[in-house]
Amino acid sequence: MRNFISVHDVTNIDALVQKALAYKTDPLKDKNPGVNKRIGCLFLNPSMRTRLSTQIAAQNLGMETIVFNIGNEGWALEFEDEAIMSGTTVEHVKDAAPILGKYFDILAIRTFPSLNNREDDYSELYIKQFIKYAGIPIVSLESATLHPLQSLTDIVTITESLQTNSKFQIPNSKPKVVLTWAPHVKPLPQCVANSFSQWINAWGKAEFVITHPEDYELDEQFTKGATITHNQEEALKNADFVYVKNWSTYHDYGKIYTNDPKWMLKNKRWALTNNAKVMHCLPVRRNVELSDEILDGSMSIVTQQAANRVWAAQAVLSEILMSNG
């Protein structure tokens, strides 16, 4: 593995999941691959789980980590090639990234979308420019359109849960996994929903259903293969896993069309499921996006899911270290 930007960087999802679960069993089993290596974690946007889990994962592999809140504390970066930098940007990524490539062995970057211009966001210019100019492996800590470390964690968490469920010990039995839109007060990126869809489709080991209000369709390049319905109750029937997430509109880009509280999962609708485990990437706005009764109930596995971020990050960093000497 050279970079980790999307599911396309992974040759065998199940092997990577098993690697993550092996690290969960024995976090320090590979203490050497990162010795005398350094990872730079650049944050253009806020984070708790991704920041800390990546640091812990790197440390478990023997790596040194330096975190740089480049968005608040660094020079304002320009990403457009041939830009005339007479505005607010101070340093071109073409100049900054090669320097970071000399300081570090791996560069990890979080960069959110603007939600103003779909073409710009979906071009993934920021992360592509770092790949082009840094000369070292690049890991996405969430980009404009995808959140691959989160999605790997999500499949690790589903796999872990299936391993202890006798119903899924039968060969070729597939869980029903439902991604449901939820209300929110702010327009949020489509990254987590895009990425979860991309990974579940590529994994191919679930009956995958996406439910959202009308006009919240995601980009088909990620959802193709899933069943899509605007009827949440129908979608939830017999679900084994329910992944709750808000996203803003994709077609009329970055808008909130509805905040209908009926879409917030509560016990009454959850009762339609097959005793489903409920997932969310966090942070979550309680009683807006997801109800207290679900988050505090035994069906919620959000803490387990967030804890698994360490093992997913460790598996990815280990793959990159081992493939790039």
Ligand code: CP
């Ligand atoms: N889920 C997730 O990426 O959390 P953070 O934004 O806190 O890193």
